[in-house]
Amino acid sequence: MSVAIESAEQETVAAQRIFVATQWQLMWWRFRKHKLAMIAAIIIILFYAGVVFADFLAYADPHMSEAQRSLLPPQPIHWFDGDSFRPHVFGLTGKRDPKTFKRVYQPDPALKVPLKFFVEGYEYKFLGLIKMNRHLLGVEGARAEDSIFLIGTDLQGRDLFSRLMIATRLSMVIGLAGVAMSLFLGILLGGLSGLYGGATDNIIQRIIEIVRSIPTIPLWMALAAAVPTDWPITRVYFVITLILGIIGWTTLARVVRGRFLSLRTEDFVTAAELAGAGQMRIIFRHMVPSFLSHIIAATTLALPAMIIAETSLSFLGLGLRAPAISWGVLLQQAQNIQAVALSPWLLYPALPVIVAVLAFNFLGDGLRDAADPYG
């Protein structure tokens, strides 16, 4: 009997907690229940941690090429040497194949290259500001780029793992920048459309329809190809994000417009109007907070398209170009299928693309469900 009362009391306490919780708290509780979205959120956080610490995680200078090291196979880490914890990789010994005269590399168990943590390596600027030369991994004494290749090297003999870390930074950031651009356009045009309605709405809706019915990839390709090859790299980044944003804004504009339209007739908006609040105050104080969560969810779902677009463009050689390092630029080397068949690790950069896109999709789904905690 007393147990029943206690649990009933607990229920009322829980109910009271719900009554007094803010909207964001409710969303967080709803979001927490979505297991897949939680895992995705952690993966995304790890990705962006990788973005911040890219140079620290890389151990070899990503631009250092050496013809001698072309297409070396990956060296997996062996954590234990006998019974003691002594991480090391096996050194590689090259031999000529007597039949094909190709150089074939074999791991040599006798040649142990010990791994050290927090060692000094090539110099970089942390967050572009602080000069540092510490790296997570390295080899004492020798240069890391001469001895360890966790996932092999590319055609020019550059360490693929280090390049992948730097590429992750660029690809993830450029996706964010592209989304920011389309968010700006989407909120501006979608907001105008939903707010004023009538002819403005009609014109903007027609524009959205037109943009949506033009095939995006050819247009992207054409615009990207028009970027002069002699432009400085920062300007190319900017133009590419601009191109990504120009085409991606329509979905966000539709979300914003739909929210505006449905909120305009809500009682609390009418109440604010009657109380004499100005239009700007109504929009930013009353309307925006109640659809901010929807916009965050829509933005998260728009990110994967940006990442895929950038990767595809760079893969074709029309987006970012070397010396820039992005996922697409790395995958360009996988275009030659014969090369991939002999050195499948050239396809490894595809993995972070797939994981990131999946994680953004799951996170976006979870956020969309949580965005409306009263539903």
Place this chain on the structure above:
Amino acid sequence: MVNYIIRRFLAGILTIWAASIISFVVIQLPPGDYVTAYIANLQSTGTVLSTEEAQALRLQYGLDQPVYVQYIKWSTLMLQGNYGMAMEYNRPVKEVIGDRMTTTIIVSVAAILLIWALALPIGIYSAVRQYSLGDYFFTFLGFIGIAVPNFMLALIVLYASFKYFNVQNIGGLFSPEFLQQGWSWPKIWDMAKHLPLPAFILGLAGMAEVVRIMRANLLDELRKPYVVTAQAKGLSRNRVILKYPVRAAMNPFASTIGYLFPFVVSGSIIVSLVLSLPTVGPLLFKALIAQDLFLAGTILLLLSILTVIGTFVSDMILIWIDPRIRHGMEEQS
């Protein structure tokens, strides 16, 4: 209904007009006018254009006049079917594009048919057996389709066929012996045998979305009281599901073609490049690399027209499929 059709038609014309402006902008993007670029290109191959000929070309395109006059001249030439010259090939654009537009349409339509043919049963299965192992499997497959970019899927298929089946050339749309031939029944049959792979690669990404829509629609329908009534009256399960709920769920499903078409045409460009299909994809790519934006702009315009026609056709199919739209229109007009 006639009103509706006319409205959609006018919207299509408007879109084509907008696309022509965008294509024109693309042509204008590189520095210098295209006659200069064309002459420079001809000179590099050894042909010299006389000053009079160059002047005649300039006059034809109105290059000495303001931009809007140039646009009008250019679009008139386009309307007359005069697409100009492709610099790199030194042949008319029309000849260079040739059959490639047809193959682009064939590949895209094949992909859409495949999406429908697979998405319909999968969607029905996933809705009827919600949360079953199969449902989870197809959901997983759908997410893979969304997450793996088209070109990467093509690469992985190429790699797998090369590595494990030792097939050197899985790409292409025709066997080598048919490449130079004109259209004939054996050639069409040969193409039909090559089509499934690109269609599948192209379709996987779009399929996920369509399955999702079909599943959600059908789940909504299945919960409606009329389904319970039909079951209570003793109709067999298959009949209950297929006769009404699937029919009702089909309508929003049919409208997906409107957005599928631009999506698939767009994707076919990159997939064609990786699989070396003879569509306009590789041509567009080469034109862009060679900075022949005249050819590129023309292809862009043709692709836009293609998607507009595709969307228009899908609207018509929707009217035909959904009696509610048909009759709703008649009541309004």
